[in-house]
Amino acid sequence: MSFEEIIRQVSAGTFKPVYLLHGEEPFFIDRVEAAIEAHCLSEAEKAFNQTVLYGKDVDAVTMLDYLRRFPMMSARQLVILREAQEMKGLNDLAAYAEKPMESTVFVICYKHKKLDMRNRLGKTLKANAVVLESKKLYDNQVPDWIISYCKANKLSIEIPAAALIAEYLGADLAKISNELDKLALNIPAESTITTRHVETYIGISKDYNVFELQRAFATRDLPKIARIQQYFHANIRKNPLIVTISSLYAYFSKVYMLHFLHGKNDAEMVKALDLRSDWFLKEYKLAARNYSLPQTEQVLHLLRQYDLRSKGVDNNTSTTGDAELMKELFWKLLHG
Numbered sequence: 001m002s003f004e005e006i007i008r009q010v011s012a013g014t015f016k017p018v019y020l021l022h023g024e025e026p027f028f029i030d031r032v033e034a035a036i037e038a039h040c041l042s043e044a045e046k047a048f049n050q051t052v053l054y055g056k057d058v059d060a061v062t063m064l065d066y067l068r069r070f071p072m073m074s075a076r077q078l079v080i081l082r083e084a085q086e087m088k089g090l091n092d093l094a095a096y097a098e099k100p101m102e103s104t105v106f107v108i109c110y111k112h113k114k115l116d117m118r119n120r121l122g123k124t125l126k127a128n129a130v131v132l133e134s135k136k137l138y139d140n141q142v143p144d145w146i147i148s149y150c151k152a153n154k155l156s157i158e159i160p161a162a163a164l165i166a167e168y169l170g171a172d173l174a175k176i177s178n179e180l181d182k183l184a185l186n187i188p189a190e191s192t193i194t195t196r197h198v199e200t201y202i203g204i205s206k207d208y209n210v211f212e213l214q215r216a217f218a219t220r221d222l223p224k225i226a227r228i229q230q231y232f233h234a235n236i237r238k239n240p241l242i243v244t245i246s247s248l249y250a251y252f253s254k255v256y257m258l259h260f261l262h263g264k265n266d267a268e269m270v271k272a273l274d275l276r277s278d279w280f281l282k283e284y285k286l287a288a289r290n291y292s293l294p295q296t297e298q299v300l301h302l303l304r305q306y307d308l309r310s311k312g313v314d315n316n317t318s319t320t321g322d323a324e325l326m327k328e329l330f331w332k333l334l335h336g
Contacts, residue, residue, distance in 0.1 A: 001130050003028045010035050015076070017100035020125045022084075022110035023134030027173035029109050032132060033080060040078045040105055049077040055087030063087075067096055067104055076103050084110040094121040097128055137173070140274055142166035149177060150193060153184055157193040159279060164195055164211055167247065168204045208232070210239075210247040217248070218255075218287035222334060229330050233323045241310045241322040245329070249303045251287075252296060258284050259293045302332050 006019075010032075019036065021029040041049055049071045053063065063081065071077040084090055100106060108125075114133060116122050125131060137145055143162040150157045169176050183193065183201040195206035206212075208231035216224040232239040254273045261269050266278050275281055291299065306329045308314060310322060 001132060003032065003132060003134070006032050006130060006132060007035050010039050013039060015040060015105050016130045017102060017104060017106060018097055018125065018129035019105075019107045020110065020115065020129050020131045021108065021134060022113075022115045022132070024112060024114070024136045025134040025173065026111045027177065028132065028134040029111055030174070033082075033107055033109055036105065036107055037078065037080070040076065041074065045071075045074040046078075048072040049074045050080075051078070052080045052082060055081060055083040055085060055090070058087060060087075060089040060092035063093060064096060067106055068101055069104075071103050076105055078105045078107070080107045080109065082109045084108045085113060085115075091119060091121045094124045097121065097124040100128070137171050139166070139171055142171050142173075142176070145173070146176060146180070149180060153180070154190050155184060155187075155193060156191075158195065160211065161193050161195045161198050164198055164204055164206070164209060165202065167210055205231070208235075210244060213244070214248065214251045215283060217251075217333065218283055218290060220290050220334065225330055225334070229327055232326060236323050236326075241326050241329075242307065244326065245303050245307045245310060248333075249300065249307070252291075252299045252303065254284055255287045255291060256293075256296045256300060258288045259296065299333055302329065 009015075015036070019032070021032050023029070037050070051066050053066065058081070063079075066079050069077060081087070096106075108129075115125070117126055143159070143166045146162040146165055147157055147159075150162075165176060165179070169179065179202050183197060186201050187193070187197060198204050199206040208228050213225065213228045215221075216228060232244065254275075257273060258269065261272055264272065266281055269275075270278055270281055273281070273284065275284075288296075306325060310325055
């Protein structure tokens with residue numbers, strides 16, 4: 001069952017006896033657990049009918065004692081097993097999962113990896129429980145997720161602002177949602193989040209970031225590149241060289257691919273480059289005009305070389321730190 005379906009059901013007061021929430025992305029697991037906890041019992045019922053246990057502190061015998069209790073002055077009880085991946089004897093709960101108590105809602109939170117669905121417990125849960133596999137998002141999926149998250153909170157967000165947040169916060173959905181929640185408190189409901197809002201409330205500069213750097217290289221805007229380089233130099237901890245190189249490499253890899261898409265229409269190019277829309281395609285086309293195929297290959301070669309140097313390979317880091325390497329790299333990218 002999907003994340004959205006589970007949230008919709010539990011918000012409407014519909015519960016199943018057993019839930020398995022497992023996978024590499026803890027955000028969706030935490031949100032489903034929180035939704036079940038919020039809607040399963042009233043505040044008065046929770047005192048006697050809600051139990052939260054941790055895998056490293058509990059065994060199967062103790063778990064079964066809690067699971068098979070009858071609720072007190074309530075139609076149901078809620079038992080949450082957090083950090084289930086740490087529990088020894090977790091597989092011994094397979095018999096219970098085959099015939100669970102109808103008056104117990106049992107939530108298994110198995111984080112940071114998938115439960116083996118090939119063993120008896122996995123097969124039993126697959127057949128009898130509501131199962132959510134919480135998958136990590138790919139980097140290129142994060143901007144869309146940010147847009148959807150904002151929409152669910154009655155906000156809209158500009159594509160550049162969503163891309164900027166995704167670039168700087170990565171795929172850490174808990175961190176992103178926390179920053180967006182804080183931002184939402186500071187702007188009117190149903191507002192559109194802009195890069196200016198991101199700069200003001202999240203602290204990511206709208207003028208000095210990797211997107212502006214990519215755009216500056218695309219247009220070969222030497223003064224702008226110099227300003228960004230100086231800003232990065234002064235804020236090297238917030239703008240580490242290895243992250244900058246990774247972003248530029250991903251960018252110029254798409255420029256490289258674009259050189260081989262002659263004759264394709266815009267829709268085909270957007271799909272081949274895995275872009276969100278043709279809004280981004282215009283910039284890549286401009287970069288491809290400013291960097292021939294051999295020049296693009298040289299850019300990628302330099303980025304690979306300086307990526308290794310930033311990691312200490314063929315580089316005397318005691319005399320050439322990240323800030324100086326960045327300055328040297330930017331000059332070579334422009335002048336070959």
